[in-house]
Amino acid sequence: MVSRANRSHLIHFATANLRKPGQPVPANLGPDPLRMARDLVRRGLDASALDVYRVGQNVAWQRWTEIAFGLTTDPQELHELLTLPFRSASEFIDATLAGLAAQMQLEYDELTRDVHAEHRRIVELILDGAPISRQSAEAKLGYPLDRSHTAAIIWYDDPDDNQNHLDHTARAFGRALGCPQPLIAVASAATRWVWVSDAATLDTDRIHQVLDHAPHARIAVGTTARGIDGFRRSHRDALATQRMLARLRSQQRLAFFADIHMIAVLTENPDSAADFITSTLGDLESASPQLLTTVLTYINEQCNASRAAHVLHTHRNTLLRRLETAQRLLPRPLDHTIIQVAVAISALQWRGSQTSDPVETPVEGITSPPPESLGRRRSRLAQLER
Missing domain, CATH: 3.30.70.120 (Alpha-Beta Plaits)
Structure with missing residues (x-):
């Protein structure tokens, strides 16, 4: 394949110079070079493999230099024999390599699309429970x-x-x-x-x-x-x-x-989830993240204030004051609703921040409250938390 491509380049370059001496030689993107580019991609090689052409260029140039010096020793003639051909050959090789590199990228993109499409097809068969052989799927996926x-x-x-x-x-x-x-x-x-x-x-x-x-x-x-x-x-x-x-x-x-x-599971129905959070937390729903984290940590530490304070790196008395604030905001005593409060706060912490206007997500409709009422509630809660 390499020999055929090199022969193709030599013939292309020589023919172009015979037809239009001294004129720039267009890139050779004929069948043999393109076939080689395609084969390189299929073998897992990238455009750096095209450097082999540089080796061929150097060998050909060395041979041409020997021929030139065998024909004459006149400096002016040697200048004409070497300078123009060298520039012409370099420009020809540069243009050809640029064209082949672009073709290799096209081949690589096509191969990648084919591989991705095949992987997606096999994966969907597996996910759908289709009767596909494990060995066959492994061979095609490489996994x-x-x-x-x-x-x-x-x-x-x-x-x-x-x-x-x-x-x-x-x-x-x-x-x-x-x-x-x-x-x-x-x-x-x-x-x-x-x-x-x-x-x-x-x-x-x-x-x-x-x-x-x-x-x-x-x-x-x-x-x-x-x-x-x-x-x-x-x-x-x-x-x-x-x-x-x-x-x-x-x-x-x-x-x-x-x-x-x-x-x-809880939030599969967004409206029901929002109702659960609101009815469980009451005004605590709009409290600061610090206060919500305090309550959840306290519950996770089995309602042990000392351990919760240690986890939060705060003083025990500070934690107890926050819990008192939370208790005033909750609609029912915390001791009677520990599980519900923990679930509601966890769901609330995963929920995105509220926006100024009602917003529907692409998956489900979740509506945020108007900014004015939310702002008034947060102002009041901030005073309570102090």
Whole structure:
């Protein structure tokens, strides 16, 4: 293939000079060079492999120099024999390599689209429970299905963000979980479905580091489960997590299904969820994040004020004053509604910040309150919290 391409270039260059001596030689993008470019891409090589042409150029130029010096020793004639051909050959090779590099990129894009389309087709068959052989699916995906799987959905809210960055983030997520070659399926221009096999641990810090390098990306992570059924289940969990974030207009960039399972179920009906939060928390719903965190930490620490104060790095008396404020805001005594209050605050913390006008999300309709009434409530609550 290389020999045919080189021969094609030599013939093209010589013929062009015979027909139009001294004129620029157009790039040679004939069948043999293009076939070579296509073959290089199929072999997994990039445009740097085209440097082999430079080697051929150097060999040809050395031979031409020997011929020139064998024909004459006159400096003026040597100047004409060497300067013009050198410039012409260099420009010809530069133009040809630029054309071949562009063709290789087209071939690579086409190959990538084909691979992504095939991966998406196989993945959808698996998710739909179609009768597909595990061995066949593994061979086509290049991914083992008989192991444990941790699925994730990685997406940008803005579909115009760079898709290459999204693919890089998906691969970085796999590495963060100890899997250098995760399975990545292109769900849409701004969304990737990802599976990691035999994840070492769900290291939250490492995943946050991935997000630090991808400021526009968001990640929803499913549970870890084994086999093809686990492949499906983990993806369903990741999808439920993503939908909950969208439903609540949450600004959280990382969420695990294990952490939000109860909240996801509770908020499947946004109107009912909003009613539950309001009826359970009363005026506490509009309290400061600090006060809400204090109450939730107190409950999580089994209503032990000393332990809660230690977790929050605050004085016990300060914590008790905050709890007294919270109790005045709650419609019913905290001691009688501990579970309901914990669930309501957890759901509230996942919900996105309220906006000035009622807003509907693409997934479900969630309406925020008018700004005037909310502002008056927060002003009154701020006085109480002091």
